Amino acid sequence: MSKRGFIVVGSTGSVGTQALDVLAEHRDEYAVIGLAAGSQLDLLLEQALDFHVPVIGLTTSPAGGEAAVRARLRELAAERGIADPVETIHLGDNAAEAVAGLAADMVLNAITGAAGLGATLAALEHGTDVALANKESLIIGGSIVLDAARASGAQLVPVDSEHSAIAQALRAGTHGEVSKLIITASGGPFRGMTRDALRRVTPAQALNHPTWSMGSMITINSATLVNKGLEVIEAHLLFDIDFDHIEVVVHPQSQIHSMVEFTDASTIAQISPPDMRLPISYALGTQDDGTTRRLTSGAIPHNWGQPMHWSFEPVNHLAFPALGLAIDAGKKGRSYPAVLNAANEELVSAFIAGDIAFTGIDKGLARALAAHEPAAEHTVETVLAADAWARDFARADVAEQNGGR
Template sequence: MSKRRIIVVGSTGSVGTQALDVLAENAEGFEVIGLAAGTQLDALVAQALEFSVPVIGLTSPPEGGPDEIRQRLEQAAGQRGVSDPVREIHVGPDAAEVVAGAAADMVLNAVTGAAGLGATLAALERGTDVALANKESLIIGGSIVLDAAARNNAALIPVDSEHSAIAQALRSGTHGEVSKLVITASGGPFRGMTRDALRSVTPAQALKHPTWSMGSMITINSATLVNKGLEVIEAHLLFDIDFDHIEVVVHPQSQIHSMVEFSDASTIAQISPPDMRLPIAYALGTQTDGQTQRLSSGAVANNWGQPMHWSFEPVNHLAFPALGLAVEAGRKRKSFPAVFNAANEVLVEAFVGGQIPFTGIDKGIERALRAHEPAAEHTVETVLAADAWAREFARQDLKAQTEATPSSAPGTTAGGS
């Protein structure tokens, strides 16, 4: 039986490295034929040598470009006593897109943020299944991404733990029998805090997620519930369920990753420890026909002989309005989700940099959404234009807020909070 050919873009990030762990655990069934990363050249070189990868890409290359990368590869290969396996090196902003567009059985897209759209579309246009950890590309692309998948008979396979849980639970019934999708949220590090208390939290506090180890952007997004809002939009698009039938509940233990409620009042839940290798393994084992071969994930199962408890509570929308803003953007469609996502990325950087308080993130997103006027047509060009507009709007808005209230760092009561 031939090995399945896998490309991983965003390979040096949290999800990318865990995906390679799963692939190593199941090496007899997979061959990694392409890797792409952003800035971490040393990590990319190490991965390329470990998995004997013939094609690599780096979106932010060193000054020496491909020649310097080749030199680093040969040097590292010599130190390991192996040959340099890389035949192609792609550099520049479209490197991940080029690598993702190569012939393969599956592309796992773990790029962070809107930058992953090109890679998703490149793979789908090639007719390649996409294991999607980069939710933003589906969220901002919307019908463009769904149409590309349908037109080329390619599958979009969720990697997020919540959407993997829903996909697994949906195997218990038909689409017409679904009453509700229930997406669980840990509540992040600030669960239970009031809006007033949130004004003074720091980036260091926001980056301490209680259950998951993730990159800085997604960790901050989890703290604001922006990430949960993006997941609602993603669930709507992936599973064709109306927003009115998608509910978010807070589940601090992060053991139940999401649920599906059916028309007979039965609820099916997917339960496992909070370990991203589980949904990654499920995605990698999924075939185009929807059948899944469960792979070894390397994760440790729950010990059912030990006492444990699970609790659920409603979302505090007054303290965390970003979730509602995301749903609003999703309902409006067109380029509103792109504006929501782009503005958030700029505002998260501003918060981490001490320019605005934590509560300034959702307020800035709201101002961008209110100011946005979408184009008549929804195309890749209009999506990218809306993304660029939202980033510039957020930057100018930040400047205006800072000038109006100079003391706008976390721990103050800035006007942007």
């Protein structure tokens, strides 16, 4: 039996490294044929050597260019006493797209932020299934991404734990039998805090997530609940469910990752430990016909002999208005989600740098969305233009907030 070929872009990040951990356990069935990363050259090269990868990409070209990469690769290979397996090296802004566009069975897109759009489209246009950890590319691309998938027949497979949970629960019924999607949120580190208290939280506090270990951008997004708003938009696009039938509830224990309520009042929940290797393995097990073969993930199952307590509570929209702002942007569509995402990335970076207060993030988002005037057409060009406009607007907003704080 020939091995299925996998590509991982964003391979040096949290999701990318965990995906490679899962693939390492299934080397007899899966081959990693391409890897791309942002700037962590040595880790990328180590991964290429570990999996004998023929094609790699690095979006941040090091001093000395390809010659320097080749020299470092030979050095690392010599330390292991093995041959250099890399045949092709892509460097520069389009490196991830070049790798994602290779012929493969699946591309796992684990790039952070809007930068992942090009890689998603490159894979889909080639007819390659995309395991989507980079939710932003679907959110800002919207119909552009969906149309590319339909045109080539490629599948969009969710990797986020919430959307993987929904996909698994949806196997219990048909689309017409769905009453509601219920996305769970841990509530982040500031659950229960008042709006006034949130003004005084520090970046260090916001980066201390109670459940998940993630990159700084996603961790802050979880604290503001922007991440849940993005997940609502993603769920709407992935599963073709109206926004009015998608609900967010706070579940601090992060054991039930999402639920589907059906028209007969049955609710199907997906329950597992908060370990990203599980949704990653579920996505990687997706077959060409859309069925999924469950792979061992390395996640440790629950001990059902131990007492457990799980609770649910509504979102405090007064304290965390960013969730509602994100959902409103999703309902408006066109380039509004791109503005939401781009402005948020700039505002989060400003908060981490200490330039604005925690509550300055959602205030800046509200101002950016109110000021945005979308283009008549929704194309890659107008999405990228909206992204650039939102970043400029947010930077100016940061300067104003910082000066007046």
